Amino acid sequence: KKWPWQKPVITWDWESVLRFLGIRLGDIPTTVVRDGAVTVDALVRRADAFSDRPAGGGATTIISGGRLQIITTVPHGPHWVALRRNLTSEAFHPVRGLARATPHRERALAGLVADVASRSCSGDGVVPVRDCLYAALFKLNVATCFGDGVVDCEQVEAMRVAQREFLHILPTFRVFATFQKVAKLLYWDRWKQLVHSRRKQEEMYLPLIRARQEQRRRTGDTTATSYVDTLLDLEVPAEGDPHQKRNLNDGEMVGLVSEYLGASTGTVLALLEWTLANLVLQPGVQTRLRREVEAAGGEACAYLRAVVMEALRRHPPVPAVQRHMSSDVVVGTTPVDRGTLVNFSLEDIGRDSKIWTSPEDFIPDRFMPGGEGAGVRLTVGSKEATKVKMMPFGAGRRICPGMGYAMVNLEYFLAKLVTAFEWHPVKGEEEVDLTAEHGFFTTMLNPLRAQVVPRTTSLQTTA
Numbered sequence: 001k002k003w004p005w006q007k008p009v010i011t012w013d014w015e016s017v018l019r020f021l022g023i024r025l026g027d028i029p030t031t032v033v034r035d036g037a038v039t040v041d042a043l044v045r046r047a048d049a050f051s052d053r054p055a056g057g058g059a060t061t062i063i064s065g066g067r068l069q070i071i072t073t074v075p076h077g078p079h080w081v082a083l084r085r086n087l088t089s090e091a092f093h094p095v096r097g098l099a100r101a102t103p104h105r106e107r108a109l110a111g112l113v114a115d116v117a118s119r120s121c122s123g124d125g126v127v128p129v130r131d132c133l134y135a136a137l138f139k140l141n142v143a144t145c146f147g148d149g150v151v152d153c154e155q156v157e158a159m160r161v162a163q164r165e166f167l168h169i170l171p172t173f174r175v176f177a178t179f180q181k182v183a184k185l186l187y188w189d190r191w192k193q194l195v196h197s198r199r200k201q202e203e204m205y206l207p208l209i210r211a212r213q214e215q216r217r218r219t220g221d222t223t224a225t226s227y228v229d230t231l232l233d234l235e236v237p238a239e240g241d242p243h244q245k246r247n248l249n250d251g252e253m254v255g256l257v258s259e260y261l262g263a264s265t266g267t268v269l270a271l272l273e274w275t276l277a278n279l280v281l282q283p284g285v286q287t288r289l290r291r292e293v294e295a296a297g298g299e300a301c302a303y304l305r306a307v308v309m310e311a312l313r314r315h316p317p318v319p320a321v322q323r324h325m326s327s328d329v330v331v332g333t334t335p336v337d338r339g340t341l342v343n344f345s346l347e348d349i350g351r352d353s354k355i356w357t358s359p360e361d362f363i364p365d366r367f368m369p370g371g372e373g374a375g376v377r378l379t380v381g382s383k384e385a386t387k388v389k390m391m392p393f394g395a396g397r398r399i400c401p402g403m404g405y406a407m408v409n410l411e412y413f414l415a416k417l418v419t420a421f422e423w424h425p426v427k428g429e430e431e432v433d434l435t436a437e438h439g440f441f442t443t444m445l446n447p448l449r450a451q452v453v454p455r456t457t458s459l460q461t462t463a
């Protein structure tokens with residue numbers, strides 16, 4: 001530990017030098033909106049003006065200098081429609097797509113239960129919850145992404161490491177969205193690491209994509225059963241002539257695969273960890289959830305949905321959504337100039353004390369019949385601006401396309417984890433710390449560790 005007088009008064013990195021000289025690189029004029037009704041008015045009712053994110057948000061776009069786009073970064077238009085429709089109506093089709101994920105989810109869950117059970121029975125029985133969840137979710141998402149029979153365990157592990165490394169470096173360049181040439185010079189080492197990480201992803205993903213292509217050609221079965229299959233079949237408008245179509249190139253495929261694995265793993269992982277942390281802190285909620293899930297016997301369980309909704313309200317993994325203004329607009333009563341960034345704070349909307357009683361507390365009951373959150377929906381229509389109470393998946397045209405897939409995974413994982421195990425605080429350690437870390441996603445600053453006790457009857461049922 002360093003005492004205050006041992007710490008340097010000024011750290012002379014490039015950024016502070018420039019700030020000292022009055023040059024503020026990453027600062028784009030930003031308006032922050034915290035009100036739900038104003039957010040819906042903008043994102044849903046006036047979607048034409050509020051459908052573009054700021055340039056340079058994703059690695060694919062940053063590294064390619066804007067040549068290659070993924071769903072998150074592509075401006076609203078025919079290219080975005082093609083990429084997004086492919087995800088929502090093919091890979092995540094509410095019936096076909098989600099049903100295809102079922103066997104993968106069951107395998108990932110069985111692996112997770114075995115992993116937690118073995119860790120809880122060895123040594124001090126303390127389980128590093130995030131590590132276990134991450135491994136299982138990543139495995140599930142790799143399976144739905146590449147399909148059966150092309151990826152082995154070692155490759156999954158290598159991808160997991162590369163993906164983590166990548167997300168670690170990326171934020172530096174997102175901050176400097178409009179000054180990336182300068183950011184490259186200032187942070188040359190990190191820039192080299194980012195490019196190196198992308199190369200590693202290309203070396204890993206491209207052979208697997210080719211293997212999948214070859215497998216489909218060999219068997220003659222061209223039915224799309226994975227995200228990569230849908231990407232191989234996809235046609236997007238050609239540049240310069242939107243009436244012509246072309247297939248995706250290698251760089252786009254790698255970017256879309258990386259986006260899929262990053263978005264589908266990080267968000268659900270963060271939310272499950274937050275939920276389990278609250279269940280450790282509130283054994284009464286945990287026991288009630290377990291009893292209700294068991295009583296439901298695999299059917300829909302209202303209290304399970306209430307716990308997930310409360311976690312989404314209290315701990316949204318994506319705390320804010322951003323839009324870039326290509327014309328002058330008025331947001332609420334505030335005039336906003338062209339070129340400005342508008343930040344809609346989903347976190348503040350879900351914790352608005354005018355809407356929610358004790359908004360900082362974790363109270364799933366508020367989503368049960370008669371509660372203030374009963375009947376709250378996750379999608380918002382244009383006529384519902386005044387009724388909006390939370391929007392953890394965003395709103396409008398760019399609302400999260402993974403919502404259905406995420407909700408199914410959240411409920412299945414949680415139901416299994418509370419029926420297979422009891423989750424307790426670690427003996428002799430301080431209380432679970434709910435301090436948040438605002439990185440790529442909002443996660444627990446101190447990863448959850450729990451004393452886990454297997455419930456034998458439930459584990460026997462799994463076997």
Ligand code: HEM
Binds near residue numbers: 396
């Ligand atoms: C608990 C889980 C999740 C949460 C809370 C979440 C939240 C969000 C939010 C807030 C946005 C921005 C929406 C907006 O700008 O209005 C977003 C966009 C997006 N999400 Fe999710 N997400 C989750 C899971 C997923 C999953 C499983 C995927 C699967 C690949 C995914 C893929 C995406 C993509 C591709 C976009 C960009 C959409 C576009 O620009 O059209 N997300 N998500």
